[in-house]
Amino acid sequence: MPTDDRHDDARIEHQLRSAVPPADAAWAAVRERFAARAARDGLVDVSFEDHETPLGRIRLSATATGVVYVALPIEDADAVVERLAARISTRILRSGTPVLTEARRELDEYFDGRREAFEVPLDWTLSTAFRREVLRATARIPFGTTSSYREVATRAGSPKAVRAAGTALANNPLPLLVPCHRVLRTDGALGQYRGGTAAKAQLLELERAI
Amino acid sequence: MSEVDPDTDGVPRRRRRPPLPPFETVVERHGPALLRFCVSRLGPDRGEESFQETLLAALRHYDELRDPDAVGGWLFAIAHRKIVDTARNRERTPTPSDALEEHAAVWHDPEPTGTIWSRVAELPPKQREAVGLRYLADLPHADVARAMGISEEAARRNVFEGLRRLRRALDP
Numbered sequence: 606m607p608t609d610d611r612h613d614d615a616r617i618e619h620q621l622r623s624a625v626p627p628a629d630a631a632w633a634a635v636r637e638r639f640a641a642r643a644a645r646d647g648l649v650d651v652s653f654e655d656h657e658t659p660l661g662r663i664r665l666s667a668t669a670t671g672v673v674y675v676a677l678p679i680e681d682a683d684a685v686v687e688r689l690a691a692r693i694s695t696r697i698l699r700s701g702t703p704v705l706t707e708a709r710r711e712l713d714e715y716f717d718g719r720r721e722a723f724e725v726p727l728d729w730t731l732s733t734a735f736r737r738e739v740l741r742a743t744a745r746i747p748f749g750t751t752s753s754y755r756e757v758a759t760r761a762g763s764p765k766a767v768r769a770a771g772t773a774l775a776n777n778p779l780p781l782l783v784p785c786h787r788v789l790r791t792d793g794a795l796g797q798y799r800g801g802t803a804a805k806a807q808l809l810e811l812e813r814a815i
Numbered sequence: 816m817s818e819v820d821p822d823t824d825g826v827p828r829r830r831r832r833p834p835l836p837p838f839e840t841v842v843e844r845h846g847p848a849l850l851r852f853c854v855s856r857l858g859p860d861r862g863e864e865s866f867q868e869t870l871l872a873a874l875r876h877y878d879e880l881r882d883p884d885a886v887g888g889w890l891f892a893i894a895h896r897k898i899v900d901t902a903r904n905r906e907r908t909p910t911p912s913d914a915l916e917e918h919a920a921v922w923h924d925p926e927p928t929g930t931i932w933s934r935v936a937e938l939p940p941k942q943r944e945a946v947g948l949r950y951l952a953d954l955p956h957a958d959v960a961r962a963m964g965i966s967e968e969a970a971r972r973n974v975f976e977g978l979r980r981l982r983r984a985l986d987p
Contacts, residue, residue, distance in 0.1 A: 614978050617985070620931045621950035632847050639842070639867050648874045653839075690837035695877055697837045 640700035650694035652702045653686060656709045659716050659811070660804050663781075667704040668693070671726030674778045677800035693730065712781065716811070721748035723782050731778040738762055739773035746787045749812045753791045775799060781808075835883050838874055845890050846870070852891070852952040855932070856898050865901055869894040887954055888961030895944070895962045934984045935977070941965075942977030949974050 643649050651673065653666040661678030666689055673693065676685040690697050707725045714720035729737050742760035746752045758770035775797055777785040786808040790796040798805035849869060854862030872893050880889060935946050941963070948959040960970035 613982050613986075617931075617978050617981050618950065621935070621946070621981075622953075624931050632850065635850055635863055635866065636842065636846060638863075639846075639870055642867055643871060643874055646871060648871065686837050686839060691834055695835045695838055696874060698839050698842070 637700075640698050643698060644700050644702060649696055649698050649700060651689055651697040652700040652705060653689075653697065654699065654701055654705045654709070655682070656712065658712060660800065660807060663712075665705055665708050666697075667702055667708070668728045668730070669704075670728040670730070671704055672708050672779060672782060673728040673730060675780050675782060677780055677804060679801050679804070680799075708782070715781075718811075725782065727779060727782060732773070732776075735761065735763065735766065735769060736773040736776065739770050740777060740779070740783050740785075743774065743777070743785050743788060744783050746784055748784075751787045751789050751809070753789055754796070755791050757788055771797070784808075787812075833883050835877065835880060836886075838877055841873070841877075841886055841890070842870065845887055848952045848954075849890060849894060852947060853894060853898065855947065855951055857901060861901060865894065865897045868897050872897070885958075885961065888958030891948060891952055891954060891958060891962035892964065895948075895964075931981070931985070934981055937984070938977050938980055941973045942980065945970055945973035946977040946981075 640649075640652075644652065651666055651668055653664055655662050655664050662682075663678060664674075664676040664680075664682040664685060665672060666674040666676070666685070674685065674689060676682050686697060704726060708723075711720055711723050711725050715723070729740070732740055738761040739757055742757050743752075745760070746757075754771050754774070755764070755767050757774070758764055758767045761770060761773075763769070774785040774788055777783055777799065780786065780798075780800055786798060786800075786805045788796065795802055795805055850863070850866045853866040853869070856862065857865055869890065873890050880886060932951075935943055938946065944963060945959055948954050948962050949956070952962075954962065956970050956974070957967050959974065960967040963970060963973075965973075
């Protein structure tokens, strides 16, 4: 009888599905081995790893050239990966690399008060022309000091482009490593920060700059 | 993103390709099922090896994938071919360790003390493959078909007949 057939089929299907063990810790190890092999074979264009900091969990992404994006805790980290896939390459995997290991170590030292400048290589691909100049100028602002949007615009070669400098800093793909948190408004107010003003204040406090 | 592609008449045609998700997403979504499928087919060591080979091949050719929704079927089609090649190679060049291991055609039961998947191992090859892809890899029929390189009609038939045989085997 057709209804009995369907009932029995459903029972068999249920047995088949429930006999399958779920993914577990073994999966995590296998996944890591695959990611390492893919990186060794030169098939990975962008690697990313998450890292805990006093600000919260950040996601660091890197190419062979260097760190290419730092996602702060307030951002949707998965959406960041999708944007990087669209803008740089779909060959993006969660995987450790020497650059990421170095970035994580330097960030730990920075938050520990044992490091004032970052040496890890950076990949500027996501910023072009004027924005790149603004960020390079920002990278030169010493630890524990602050600057203003006007001053950064001037150092970037366009003293009048204060608003554009502000936009460039708001779009900084490499916060923390490129210290846009050290740029304040000319009137001394904190100004914007992609990671949120609380994070900006926290970083400046950490550096005893305010 | 759109591409302008002149056809033979010289009239430009717009081809809009849907964006591919990050490959990490493919690994997260299909990886566990892919591993289960490879291990159940080839055992833990060769299984992980073919799992890696499959994902590496997919990563290498990822740009060629036209339809992001078809990634499951595409991935398991690669796995299916690699598993068949591995099994065929083992049959051709037996080594002393092969003699100790089961024959390449044996299906490794994912549930150590289970009975139903060992029954699946006794099914004819096409039904065994179809049932595995449907219930172990958890693929829809269209993807089962793509993975096996057969029509969706044939895939449904193989799953259906596999379930029939299992029913007879379990309730004689």
